Amino acid sequence: MLELPTRHVHLWCLTMDCSPFDLAFWASLLCADERVRADRLRHQRDRRFFIWYRGNVRRILASYCGSAPQALRFRTGRFGKPELADPFDMHQLRFSISHSGNRLAIAIVRASEVGVDIEQIRPMPDLPDLVDSVFSGREQSLFRSLEESSRLPTFFSVWAQKEAYLKARGLGLNRPPRDIDVGLFPVEGAGLIRDGWDSSATKQWSLMAWPPVQSYATALAVEGQHWRIDHMAEDSLPL
Numbered sequence: 001m002l003e004l005p006t007r008h009v010h011l012w013c014l015t016m017d018c019s020p021f022d023l024a025f026w027a028s029l030l031c032a033d034e035r036v037r038a039d040r041l042r043h044q045r046d047r048r049f050f051i052w053y054r055g056n057v058r059r060i061l062a063s064y065c066g067s068a069p070q071a072l073r074f075r076t077g078r079f080g081k082p083e084l085a086d087p088f089d090m091h092q093l094r095f096s097i098s099h100s101g102n103r104l105a106i107a108i109v110r111a112s113e114v115g116v117d118i119e120q121i122r123p124m125p126d127l128p129d130l131v132d133s134v135f136s137g138r139e140q141s142l143f144r145s146l147e148e149s150s151r152l153p154t155f156f157s158v159w160a161q162k163e164a165y166l167k168a169r170g171l172g173l174n175r176p177p178r179d180i181d182v183g184l185f186p187v188e189g190a191g192l193i194r195d196g197w198d199s200s201a202t203k204q205w206s207l208m209a210w211p212p213v214q215s216y217a218t219a220l221a222v223e224g225q226h227w228r229i230d231h232m233a234e235d236s237l238p239l
Protein backbone atom coordinates (compact mmCIF):
# COMPACT_ATOMS: atom_id res chain seq x y z
CA MET A 1 0.00 0.00 0.00
CA LEU A 2 1.33 3.49 -0.85
CA GLU A 3 1.88 5.87 2.06
CA LEU A 4 0.87 9.51 1.74
CA PRO A 5 2.32 11.61 4.57
CA THR A 6 0.41 14.74 5.66
CA ARG A 7 1.56 17.99 3.95
CA HIS A 8 2.74 15.99 0.91
CA VAL A 9 1.10 16.17 -2.50
CA HIS A 10 1.62 13.12 -4.68
CA LEU A 11 1.59 14.28 -8.29
CA TRP A 12 1.33 11.66 -11.03
CA CYS A 13 1.80 12.65 -14.64
CA LEU A 14 1.43 9.79 -17.14
CA THR A 15 1.68 9.62 -20.93
CA MET A 16 -0.52 7.14 -22.77
CA ASP A 17 1.39 4.15 -24.02
CA CYS A 18 -1.12 1.40 -24.53
CA SER A 19 -1.17 -1.71 -26.75
CA PRO A 20 -4.51 -3.51 -27.55
CA PHE A 21 -3.51 -6.11 -24.93
CA ASP A 22 -3.00 -3.36 -22.31
CA LEU A 23 -6.35 -1.82 -23.25
CA ALA A 24 -8.17 -5.04 -22.33
CA PHE A 25 -6.46 -4.89 -18.94
CA TRP A 26 -7.44 -1.22 -18.32
CA ALA A 27 -11.02 -1.95 -19.45
CA SER A 28 -11.22 -4.80 -16.93
CA LEU A 29 -10.68 -2.28 -14.10
CA LEU A 30 -13.67 -0.08 -15.01
CA CYS A 31 -17.16 -0.15 -13.52
CA ALA A 32 -20.31 -0.61 -15.64
CA ASP A 33 -21.01 3.17 -15.84
CA GLU A 34 -17.49 3.86 -17.09
CA ARG A 35 -17.82 1.16 -19.75
CA VAL A 36 -21.09 2.73 -20.92
CA ARG A 37 -19.40 6.15 -21.06
CA ALA A 38 -16.50 4.64 -23.05
CA ASP A 39 -18.90 2.96 -25.51
CA ARG A 40 -20.63 6.29 -26.15
CA LEU A 41 -17.38 7.86 -27.41
CA ARG A 42 -17.55 7.83 -31.18
CA HIS A 43 -13.86 8.07 -32.03
CA GLN A 44 -11.69 5.06 -31.30
CA ARG A 45 -8.86 7.30 -30.13
CA ASP A 46 -11.09 8.99 -27.51
CA ARG A 47 -12.45 5.62 -26.38
CA ARG A 48 -8.98 4.14 -25.92
CA PHE A 49 -7.76 7.22 -24.09
CA PHE A 50 -10.80 7.23 -21.74
CA ILE A 51 -10.34 3.54 -20.89
CA TRP A 52 -6.60 4.03 -20.35
CA TYR A 53 -6.86 7.07 -18.06
CA ARG A 54 -9.83 5.84 -16.03
CA GLY A 55 -8.06 2.51 -15.52
CA ASN A 56 -4.97 4.35 -14.32
CA VAL A 57 -6.97 6.59 -11.97
CA ARG A 58 -8.44 3.47 -10.38
CA ARG A 59 -5.11 1.65 -10.19
CA ILE A 60 -3.35 4.62 -8.57
CA LEU A 61 -6.08 5.50 -6.06
CA ALA A 62 -6.57 1.82 -5.14
CA SER A 63 -2.90 1.56 -4.24
CA TYR A 64 -3.47 4.16 -1.46
CA CYS A 65 -6.59 2.40 -0.19
CA GLY A 66 -5.20 -1.14 -0.23
CA SER A 67 -8.13 -2.32 -2.33
CA ALA A 68 -8.73 -3.72 -5.80
CA PRO A 69 -9.06 -1.00 -8.51
CA GLN A 70 -12.39 -2.49 -9.66
CA ALA A 71 -13.84 -2.20 -6.15
CA LEU A 72 -13.41 1.59 -5.76
CA ARG A 73 -16.59 3.64 -5.67
CA PHE A 74 -16.95 7.36 -6.26
CA ARG A 75 -19.48 10.08 -5.55
CA THR A 76 -19.57 13.62 -6.89
CA GLY A 77 -19.88 17.01 -5.19
CA ARG A 78 -22.48 19.65 -6.11
CA PHE A 79 -20.69 20.73 -9.30
CA GLY A 80 -19.27 17.37 -10.25
CA LYS A 81 -16.00 17.11 -8.32
CA PRO A 82 -15.36 13.38 -7.81
CA GLU A 83 -14.39 11.95 -4.42
CA LEU A 84 -14.03 8.48 -2.96
CA ALA A 85 -17.30 7.10 -1.57
CA ASP A 86 -17.90 5.09 1.59
CA PRO A 87 -16.00 2.99 2.78
CA PHE A 88 -12.98 4.32 0.83
CA ASP A 89 -13.49 7.85 2.23
CA MET A 90 -12.12 6.64 5.58
CA HIS A 91 -8.59 7.22 4.22
CA GLN A 92 -9.36 10.98 3.96
CA LEU A 93 -7.78 11.07 0.50
CA ARG A 94 -8.64 13.98 -1.76
CA PHE A 95 -7.72 13.87 -5.42
CA SER A 96 -8.09 15.73 -8.67
CA ILE A 97 -7.59 14.51 -12.21
CA SER A 98 -6.97 16.21 -15.52
CA HIS A 99 -6.41 14.89 -19.03
CA SER A 100 -5.34 16.58 -22.22
CA GLY A 101 -3.71 15.36 -25.45
CA ASN A 102 -2.26 11.98 -24.48
CA ARG A 103 -1.50 12.87 -20.87
CA LEU A 104 -3.11 12.30 -17.50
CA ALA A 105 -2.33 14.21 -14.28
CA ILE A 106 -3.52 13.07 -10.86
CA ALA A 107 -2.86 14.99 -7.63
CA ILE A 108 -3.54 13.29 -4.28
CA VAL A 109 -3.41 14.75 -0.76
CA ARG A 110 -4.76 13.81 2.65
CA ALA A 111 -7.49 15.84 4.38
CA SER A 112 -7.21 19.03 2.24
CA GLU A 113 -8.67 20.11 -1.06
CA VAL A 114 -6.60 19.81 -4.24
CA GLY A 115 -7.00 20.64 -7.91
CA VAL A 116 -4.78 19.86 -10.88
CA ASP A 117 -4.95 20.89 -14.51
CA ILE A 118 -2.92 19.87 -17.53
CA GLU A 119 -3.40 21.56 -20.91
CA GLN A 120 -1.84 20.65 -24.20
CA ILE A 121 -0.49 23.87 -25.73
CA ARG A 122 -2.23 24.03 -29.08
CA PRO A 123 -3.08 26.75 -31.59
CA MET A 124 -6.12 28.82 -30.54
CA PRO A 125 -7.55 30.77 -33.48
CA ASP A 126 -9.88 32.66 -31.13
CA LEU A 127 -7.14 33.52 -28.61
CA PRO A 128 -7.90 37.29 -28.37
CA ASP A 129 -11.60 36.58 -27.63
CA LEU A 130 -10.70 33.93 -25.05
CA VAL A 131 -8.28 36.30 -23.32
CA ASP A 132 -11.02 38.95 -23.18
CA SER A 133 -13.50 36.54 -21.67
CA VAL A 134 -11.38 34.60 -19.14
CA PHE A 135 -8.52 36.95 -18.14
CA SER A 136 -8.85 39.63 -15.43
CA GLY A 137 -8.15 43.28 -16.39
CA ARG A 138 -4.62 43.07 -14.94
CA GLU A 139 -3.90 39.81 -16.80
CA GLN A 140 -5.22 41.22 -20.08
CA SER A 141 -3.02 44.32 -20.06
CA LEU A 142 0.11 42.36 -19.12
CA PHE A 143 -0.70 39.67 -21.71
CA ARG A 144 -0.99 42.27 -24.50
CA SER A 145 2.53 43.53 -23.69
CA LEU A 146 4.04 40.06 -24.28
CA GLU A 147 5.97 39.09 -27.37
CA GLU A 148 3.91 37.04 -29.82
CA SER A 149 6.01 33.88 -29.26
CA SER A 150 5.31 33.72 -25.51
CA ARG A 151 1.58 34.37 -25.71
CA LEU A 152 0.32 30.83 -26.28
CA PRO A 153 2.33 29.12 -23.48
CA THR A 154 1.44 31.97 -21.12
CA PHE A 155 -2.25 31.71 -22.01
CA PHE A 156 -2.32 28.00 -21.23
CA SER A 157 -0.38 28.44 -17.99
CA VAL A 158 -2.86 31.09 -16.80
CA TRP A 159 -5.76 28.93 -17.89
CA ALA A 160 -4.33 25.85 -16.13
CA GLN A 161 -3.84 27.81 -12.88
CA LYS A 162 -7.43 29.07 -12.94
CA GLU A 163 -8.84 25.63 -13.66
CA ALA A 164 -6.66 23.96 -11.01
CA TYR A 165 -7.87 26.49 -8.42
CA LEU A 166 -11.54 26.20 -9.43
CA LYS A 167 -11.29 22.42 -9.46
CA ALA A 168 -9.68 22.41 -6.00
CA ARG A 169 -12.67 24.40 -4.73
CA GLY A 170 -15.00 21.94 -6.48
CA LEU A 171 -16.52 24.73 -8.58
CA GLY A 172 -15.40 23.76 -12.08
CA LEU A 173 -16.33 26.67 -14.31
CA ASN A 174 -19.29 27.70 -12.16
CA ARG A 175 -17.38 30.82 -11.15
CA PRO A 176 -16.18 33.17 -13.92
CA PRO A 177 -12.42 32.61 -14.50
CA ARG A 178 -11.94 36.37 -15.09
CA ASP A 179 -12.80 37.03 -11.42
CA ILE A 180 -9.61 35.20 -10.46
CA ASP A 181 -6.23 36.87 -10.93
CA VAL A 182 -3.12 34.67 -11.23
CA GLY A 183 0.55 35.15 -12.12
CA LEU A 184 1.35 35.23 -15.83
CA PHE A 185 3.77 32.33 -15.61
CA PRO A 186 6.49 32.05 -16.95
CA VAL A 187 6.96 35.84 -17.41
CA GLU A 188 6.05 36.34 -13.75
CA GLY A 189 5.77 33.87 -10.87
CA ALA A 190 2.74 31.59 -10.71
CA GLY A 191 0.29 32.00 -7.83
CA LEU A 192 -3.08 33.27 -6.74
CA ILE A 193 -3.06 37.08 -6.73
CA ARG A 194 -6.76 37.68 -6.07
CA ASP A 195 -10.06 35.82 -5.95
CA GLY A 196 -12.77 38.46 -6.43
CA TRP A 197 -15.25 36.26 -4.52
CA ASP A 198 -13.06 35.44 -1.53
CA SER A 199 -10.64 38.03 -0.12
CA SER A 200 -8.98 35.50 2.21
CA ALA A 201 -8.20 33.00 -0.58
CA THR A 202 -4.71 34.35 -1.33
CA LYS A 203 -3.54 33.37 2.15
CA GLN A 204 -5.48 30.12 2.23
CA TRP A 205 -4.46 28.53 -1.06
CA SER A 206 -1.18 27.56 -2.71
CA LEU A 207 -1.12 27.75 -6.50
CA MET A 208 1.83 26.52 -8.54
CA ALA A 209 2.74 26.04 -12.21
CA TRP A 210 5.48 24.25 -14.11
CA PRO A 211 7.39 25.28 -17.22
CA PRO A 212 5.79 23.67 -20.27
CA VAL A 213 7.07 20.10 -20.65
CA GLN A 214 6.86 18.96 -24.28
CA SER A 215 4.03 21.39 -25.06
CA TYR A 216 1.94 20.98 -21.93
CA ALA A 217 1.13 23.53 -19.21
CA THR A 218 0.42 22.17 -15.74
CA ALA A 219 -0.85 23.76 -12.53
CA LEU A 220 -1.64 22.57 -9.03
CA ALA A 221 -3.78 24.21 -6.32
CA VAL A 222 -3.78 23.01 -2.71
CA GLU A 223 -5.60 24.30 0.34
CA GLY A 224 -3.12 25.73 2.86
CA GLN A 225 0.59 26.51 2.64
CA HIS A 226 3.94 24.70 2.94
CA TRP A 227 3.20 21.65 0.86
CA ARG A 228 5.87 19.28 -0.35
CA ILE A 229 5.29 18.02 -3.88
CA ASP A 230 6.42 14.48 -4.67
CA HIS A 231 6.57 13.76 -8.42
CA MET A 232 5.56 10.13 -8.55
CA ALA A 233 6.91 7.58 -11.03
CA GLU A 234 4.95 4.56 -12.27
CA ASP A 235 7.50 2.18 -10.79
CA SER A 236 6.50 3.34 -7.28
CA LEU A 237 3.16 1.53 -7.72
CA PRO A 238 2.88 -1.83 -5.95
CA LEU A 239 2.57 -4.73 -8.43
Ligand SMILES: CC(C)(COP(=O)(O)OP(=O)(O)OC[C@H]1O[C@@H](n2cnc3c(N)ncnc32)[C@H](O)[C@@H]1OP(=O)(O)O)[C@@H](O)C(=O)NCCC(=O)NCCS
Pocket: 079, 080, 081, 082, 096, 097, 098, 099, 100, 116, 117, 118, 130, 159, 163, 166, 167, 168, 169, 170, 171, 172, 173
Ligand atom coordinates in the same frame (compact mmCIF):
# COMPACT_ATOMS: atom_id res chain seq x y z
C1 LIG B 1 -14.13 20.66 -14.34
C2 LIG B 1 -13.87 21.39 -15.65
C3 LIG B 1 -13.24 22.71 -15.31
C4 LIG B 1 -12.96 20.43 -16.37
O1 LIG B 1 -12.15 20.99 -17.25
P1 LIG B 1 -11.41 20.30 -18.48
O2 LIG B 1 -10.17 21.06 -18.73
O3 LIG B 1 -12.38 20.17 -19.59
O4 LIG B 1 -11.06 18.81 -18.07
P2 LIG B 1 -9.92 18.20 -17.15
O5 LIG B 1 -9.39 17.03 -17.87
O6 LIG B 1 -8.94 19.19 -16.66
O7 LIG B 1 -10.74 17.69 -15.86
C5 LIG B 1 -11.73 16.73 -15.99
C6 LIG B 1 -11.94 16.11 -14.63
O8 LIG B 1 -12.28 17.13 -13.68
C7 LIG B 1 -13.06 16.51 -12.65
N1 LIG B 1 -14.18 17.41 -12.38
C8 LIG B 1 -15.38 17.51 -12.98
N2 LIG B 1 -16.12 18.48 -12.39
C9 LIG B 1 -15.36 19.00 -11.41
C10 LIG B 1 -15.57 20.03 -10.43
N3 LIG B 1 -16.69 20.70 -10.33
N4 LIG B 1 -14.56 20.31 -9.58
C11 LIG B 1 -13.40 19.63 -9.63
N5 LIG B 1 -13.14 18.64 -10.53
C12 LIG B 1 -14.13 18.34 -11.40
C13 LIG B 1 -13.45 15.12 -13.13
O9 LIG B 1 -12.59 14.23 -12.48
C14 LIG B 1 -13.11 15.16 -14.60
O10 LIG B 1 -12.72 13.89 -15.05
P3 LIG B 1 -13.58 13.13 -16.17
O11 LIG B 1 -13.46 13.95 -17.43
O12 LIG B 1 -12.94 11.79 -16.29
O13 LIG B 1 -14.99 13.06 -15.64
C15 LIG B 1 -15.16 21.56 -16.42
O14 LIG B 1 -16.13 22.02 -15.53
C16 LIG B 1 -15.25 22.50 -17.58
O15 LIG B 1 -16.24 23.16 -17.67
N6 LIG B 1 -14.34 22.63 -18.50
C17 LIG B 1 -14.40 23.53 -19.63
C18 LIG B 1 -13.01 23.76 -20.04
C19 LIG B 1 -12.88 24.86 -21.07
O16 LIG B 1 -13.77 25.59 -21.42
N7 LIG B 1 -11.65 24.99 -21.52
C20 LIG B 1 -11.30 25.98 -22.48
C21 LIG B 1 -9.79 26.09 -22.47
S1 LIG B 1 -9.30 27.39 -23.43
